[in-house]
Amino acid sequence: MLTYPNIDPVAISLGPLQVHWYGLMYLLAFLFAWGLATYRTKQRDGWTPDMVSDLIFYGALGVVVGGRIGYVFFYGFEQFLANPLWLFQVWTGGMSFHGGFLGVMIAMLFWCKKYQMTWFQTLDFIAPCVPTGLMFGRIGNFIGGELYGRQVSDPNFALGMIFPNDPLHLVRHPSQLYQALAEGLILFIVLWWFSSKPRPRMAVSALFLIGYGIARFVVEFFREPDHGQLFIGWMSKGQFLTVPMILIGLWMMWYAYQKKIYDWGPLKNS
Secondary structure (H helix, E strand, O other): OOOOOOOOOEEEEEOOEEEEHHHHHHHHHHHHHHHHHHHHHOOEOOOOHHHHHHHHHHHHHHHHHHHHHHHHHHHOHHHHHHOHHHHHOHHHOOOOHHHHHHHHHHHHHHHHHHHOOOHHHHHHHHHHHHHHHHHHHHHHHHHOOOOOEOEOOOOOOOOOEEOOOOOOOOEEOOHHHHHHHHHHHHHHHHHHHHHOOOOOOOHHHHHHHHHHHHHHHHHOOOEOOOOOOEEEOOEEHHHHHHHHHHHHHHHHHHHHHHHOOOOOOOEOOO
16 A cells, blocks of 8 residues: 655745645646647647647636536536635636536637637647646646545555545545546557657547547546546446547547548658
8 A cells, every 4th residue: 555645735835825736737737738739830830839829828728717617517516506606716626627628629719710720630739738738637636635536445455545635534546646647648648659640630639539538437437436426327427428528539530531631731851
């Protein structure tokens, strides 16, 4: 069994100003996405660093607004009805990937209109940069001791740990780290490799939906569901919401290779 590292949730204190690890992880997520996307502009024609900076701004806005609204709508609607101002208390935690995903999709529509780019041209470009952000977000969850895993069947399980925020003090899976690995590092490697190869429009976006959906569905078996969030029998709400992502991703991949459209900026020096 591992010992949970009791890390102060406040990463930086400057007088009355306090920067929490959760917020710092979000900052690192956007910085890494910006850096990776800027690097990709060197590989693809038609993209500039200024376009990337604007794209990250639109994406960050979509993540924060959509993620918070999605969490409130999917997981905490009763709490919102009791205290509507809770919607704006982002610093307390509580962000939904599915809500953030929808928020980014809407934000990308406005960005595409501004720069006269196609939607999937943009999504295929930025998709490989997203998993690192997911990884940092899950690390932030781990440091905050939230969204921990289910109880392990063997209390001597090598990766099990007791989270201080768990009122039952059970030995649990560090599911945040499982997600950081599966939805973050592994998905990043797969998408970065796949996007560097010749492939039709929409294929990278499709692979992101499939890869994230499968990773999230599997890891949800190790993650403690939010109170009252078992949706259908054994299936959590998180798993239920990933099923459409996987199905849409599979259809998109099939459609992409049926149409075989390779009409956007080619790889430079290729």
